[in-house]
Amino acid sequence: MASGALTSDWLPVFQAVPREEFVPDRIWPGIADGTKQSPVVDRGADPDAWRRAVYSDIPLTTQWDDGRHDADGVGNTPSSSNSMPTMVFSMLRDLDVRMGHRVLEIGTGTGWNSALLACRVGNSNVVTIEFDPDVARGARANLARLKLTPTVVEGDGREGWAAGGPYDRVIATCSVIEIPPAWLEQTRPGGVIVAPFGTEYGGEHIVRLVVDDDGAASGKFTRGSAFMRARQQRTARPLLPEYLGGKEWPADGVLSKTSLAPPDTGSWLAQFVIGLGMPGAFWRAERYDGGAYTLWLYSRDTLSWASVDYASGRTEFEVYQSGPRALWDEVVAAWQWWTDHDRPGFERFGLTVTPEGHHIAWLGSPRIRVPRWA
Template structure:
């Protein structure tokens, strides 16, 4: 540790701290390519624990031990015998166990696939995930007592993410999103996005794309809530940005089957923006339809949306389960 005082200040700051890069394969000085484990921002940790609403005697399953800090807070609050924490990475789990031992705590730590929970310790009154998911694993619901609560960061492939608080009733779980979030994805649910070259297939842009213009700025669809809402309506789609250094950029949208793509060119101060679309899906048209749906309902924030999980299916809704968010396209 080259700067212990700096580390001390960082740990006691309200910021997230990356503790592993590239699933542990990066061992040199400096930053790796992709953060893969962290100590979460304290404000977010405490907000999620508030959502979890643990009470004396509750048994809790945590998915994603990480540094062990959140596990330590729960073990201190409930008693170490009432906490099970699952970590996929054995090296991360070993470090968490050492940290907890230094704190005088020894909850049950399990190295395994967090999607499966830990049935040996079920049922649980509360389940909390410190990694984000695209789909809530059925095991989490099945291992939670009726009336129990599941708290997890949830987001689509497209982007945007929020904390969902689900109440379990039998094999069904339903509840609202409570706040914005940005967590590392559960490793088994990470996205496998095809590269840009898989779409143009060696042809020069605009290839066979159809040209048009739009009054909707690409900048207007880039916010965290906007991405969340668009992703809810555009299954199997994702985006990237190609920047040019003068404030202009191209927003690329792709379908995961590599059959469709769209480009939308942003220029500061412009009133209209050039669009090119190719393939069976008109991805910019879908983006615009999803945005206009959100705009037409008063630009709702995360807290007006909710999620229901039942029999392996998920449905996101606006204001109540009777108003599911529609797909576009």
């Protein structure tokens, strides 16, 4: 693999477990750098296009809307996939898995990743958990064709699977906004947890945590990612009327001005850094002609909201804020903190998780915590 993600020690496993054995006949190819999907590619109708997609370094969506979508077009929310090979092998490299390690995988999907792990460490050493029964059945069938028999558990991945532990390695193939305490409890001291960790506000990166003797875990982020959120950690996102209490906008919103342009806060990394300091908040954009838009900010508890009107060429922008949290002020504070530290990249950030599930984000070392503005 040209990216270097597939190292020589993984090459025999890659050759023994062809990706095409774990891809269904109907797929929605994605793109390497982003979250968009193309219309369906059907193996029966166009086998060449299907094979090109399978052997491209792109993610392949295999299910939409928790299985409710069966049309040819894209659905609303992708809910299962076969991940991009570069990401698969990069995360396996982060995992540093060795022969004989006990491994727990969260999110079986099509079964390709668990097949790779089973070939690497042995069938009896791999447990993989899948919440969706239909997806789990498909993975079992895919694994059985290659005579691979890792333990496939249908259940809530947040709870892990204590019966198979303790584990030397835990890997998640779905993103989380909280590392479940059970993952730490079921990992040996010195064991490694690799997971896509995102903020509710936006942005996501792979974190590599090492569990210590006290049951806490700490480590740095290794690369950007854009995985599907674990179903049990999807958060409700109420609409504006629920915040206005029956009044017309701007209701009791307080008007102010800002010189921070909303697009400056919108990159994947900026969203991630802002989100680390703004728990329980999310955004939407209402777009207009000519590139203008309103950035809406909301607190999950429906008590606070803010709006910022953006148009190109301006140096000041109108802001309305309402509720106990001044959400745009929080964004500005988080963005300014990041700027004051020379806008460090994701690789400078790390995460510490306690056995109780508390998350502490830090910059450079655990001694320098990312402030929380809420």
